[in-house]
Amino acid sequence: MKNPFSSNDLPDSIKRRIELAVAVAQERLLATHVRHALDLIQIVGDQVPFENALAIYTRLLRLSEDESRVITTRALATLGEQAGEGEIWPELSAEPAEQREPRRSFMNLMRSRLRGRVNDDLRRQVELAAARTEVAILNTHVENALQFVELLENELPYIEAVEMYLDALQVRDSIAEVTAYMALARLADEHLPTPATPVEAPQIQAVPQRR
Numbered sequence: 001m002k003n004p005f006s007s008n009d010l011p012d013s014i015k016r017r018i019e020l021a022v023a024v025a026q027e028r029l030l031a032t033h034v035r036h037a038l039d040l041i042q043i044v045g046d047q048v049p050f051e052n053a054l055a056i057y058t059r060l061l062r063l064s065e066d067e068s069r070v071i072t073t074r075a076l077a078t079l080g081e082q083a084g085e086g087e088i089w090p091e092l093s094a095e096p097a098e099q100r101e102p103r104r105s106f107m108n109l110m111r112s113r114l115r116g117r118v119n120d121d122l123r124r125q126v127e128l129a130a131a132r133t134e135v136a137i138l139n140t141h142v143e144n145a146l147q148f149v150e151l152l153e154n155e156l157p158y159i160e161a162v163e164m165y166l167d168a169l170q171v172r173d174s175i176a177e178v179t180a181y182m183a184l185a186r187l188a189d190e191h192l193p194t195p196a197t198p199v200e201a202p203q204i205q206a207v208p209q210r211r
Contacts, residue, residue, distance in 0.1 A: 014155055021151055022168050025144035029169070032140045033061070033071045034078060036133040041075075043125050050079075060130040061137070062172075138178060141171060145183040158187055 010018070037057045041050045048056070054075060058068035148165040149158050156164065162183050166176040 010155060014152070017151055021147055025147070025165065025169060028140050028144060029137065030070065030074060032136050034074045036136060037071060037075045038078060040129045043129055044122060047122050056126060061133060138175060141175065141179040142182045142186065145179055146186060149183065149187065158184060
């Protein structure tokens with residue numbers, strides 16, 4: 001995690017609150033990841049050993065080794081707690097989980113295993129689950145960024161507060177840009193006046209086709 005204060009002259013009291021906000025943001029992201037990892041296990045648990053399901057999850061989400069380890073540990077702990085409460089979860093497979101390989105070779109291996117009519121449904125389920133997870137993670141980033149805006153409202157402009165969050169959490173560029181736009185759009189809805197008369201988009205006439 002980057003130091004969010006490297007280029008900002010903020011009071012010590014604000015810095016401590018930011019440190020707390022970073023910790024809360026990390027926990028929210030972890031909880032979102034774990035929830036969706038467990039959802040994937042439930043979806044494919046009767047077709048894929050859950051150790052492999054977790055490996056698929058961490059690679060589909062392009063997580064670092066540290067992130068993968070933390071999420072896997074928390075997911076396994078949650079599974080253990082739920083099993084102790086009598087809920088039914090997939091049993092540990094006797095087969096070892098896929099060894100960590102370069103991402104490209106691993107995903108090519110998974111795609112080859114998911115080809116064919118028998119595995120079409122499994123592949124579709126995994127792809128849909130991954131898309132749903134990406135959106136959930138994005139929404140969590142937006143909520144976290146807005147918390148930073150609220151915390152730093154009297155200290156930094158909105159965009160700088162959002163950028164501080166994105167830098168502190170080292171959000172990858174493709175997600176960071178969308179997060180910033182979504183957070184600022186939410187702020188626009190909150191702070192910009194609503195037009196008295198909505199402006200309708202001009203009607204564009206279709207160009208007649210030549211005969």
